[in-house]
Each structure stands twice: as structure tokens, then as C-alpha cells.
Amino acid sequence: MIQPIFLYGAEVLRKKALPADLGDKEGLATLVQNLKDTLSRADGCGLAAPQIGVSQRVVIVDGDVVSDVYDYCKGFKRTLINPVITWESPEKTTYSEGCLSIPGIYCDVARPAKITVEYYNEALEKVTETLDKFCCRMVQHELSHLDGNLFTDNVPPIRKKMISAKLNNITKGKVHPHYNAKLK
Numbered sequence: 001m002i003q004p005i006f007l008y009g010a011e012v013l014r015k016k017a018l019p020a021d022l023g024d025k026e027g028l029a030t031l032v033q034n035l036k037d038t039l040s041r042a043d044g045c046g047l048a049a050p051q052i053g054v055s056q057r058v059v060i061v062d063g064d065v066v067s068d069v070y071d072y073c074k075g076f077k078r079t080l081i082n083p084v085i086t087w088e089s090p091e092k093t094t095y096s097e098g099c100l101s102i103p104g105i106y107c108d109v110a111r112p113a114k115i116t117v118e119y120y121n122e123a124l125e126k127v128t129e130t131l132d133k134f135c136c137r138m139v140q141h142e143l144s145h146l147d148g149n150l151f152t153d154n155v156p157p158i159r160k161k162m163i164s165a166k167l168n169n170i171t172k173g174k175v176h177p178h179y180n181a182k183l184k
Helices: 025-042 133-146 157-171
Strands: 046-048 058-062 077-088 092-099 102-112 114-120 126-132
Touching: 025 046, 025 058, 025 077, 046 133, 058 133, 077 133, 092 133, 102 133, 102 157, 114 133, 126 133
Parallel strands: none
Antiparallel strands: 046 058, 058 077, 077 114, 092 102, 114 126
16 A cells, blocks of 8 residues: 655654564565555555554565666565665765655765675565665665664755755655655
């Protein structure tokens, strides 16, 4: 079921999400389906459970949405339940990031170029995967949400100052995304 996406300023976006209960298979299946339905409607490439108001460590990514720019992302679809980054490269790469919870704002963000992540997939099988390029970027961006961090937290102070008025407008409801959104 399509859910509203919580916008910048919503308290749930700043909380550290709790581990998902792997024993609640029905609840997890419903959450994952809600994330997929919501992401599909919003035309994004990733979504974390806190963005739909659920403080659980569950994210989805869909590289097909960006495969016209990053052809290697074609078919890269993942559901990551209780993910943990176990390794990150010392090398960093910079990409322009945006977020469904921060509509209309894009900033260059440096993150590790490669990571290894352990998680449970939809079948509740444990997976260990090493990622790079934009697939790595999508996963890191969504995992940040699970710790209450937004991409705008990772930009230089001068850039934060430049976008502060736009961020304030979002918190005041002066934004009109093409998808169902919610402030609180």
C-alpha cells in the first residue's frame, strides 16, 4: 500500500531505527511491500522504512530507475533488512544526491567508494555483498536514514548555508512533491 513519505523536519527521520523483528514475517512482508509500492509511485531509487514513518532497519533500492545514466545498475534491486556495513574503502567518491524526504534539493556528497554490507534479504537469508559505484551510493544513502542521518548532514558548511532557506521551506510545508508527502 502506498504510504506518505515523511519530509525534512519530521522527527522520525532523525531517530535511530530499531532492528526489524525477523520473527514477524508477515509484518516484514507488509512493510517491504509498502516500501516498494511507495517507491514505485514516487519514482525514486531507494527508500528507508523511517521515510514512511516506520522506525525499523529496513531499506529497498531499485537501480532500474537510474539505469539510463548508470547502465550497470540495471536489475540492481535489493531489500536490506537489518543491514550492517562491515567494511568501507578509504577511497571516497562524490556524487550528486537527492532524497524523496528533501524534495528539490541536490548536493554533492562524498562517501566511501566501496562497502561490504551484511543484511537479510526478503527470504530472510543472510547476505554479504561488496558494492561499488552508484549501487554502493544508493545503499549508503538509504542506510544513513536508519541512523537518523540525511544527505544534507554530509555537505560542507557553506553549502548547508546555501540550502538552509529551502530546507526551512520544506519544514513549513512550502513544497509540493508529485507524491504523497507528510510533515509530521
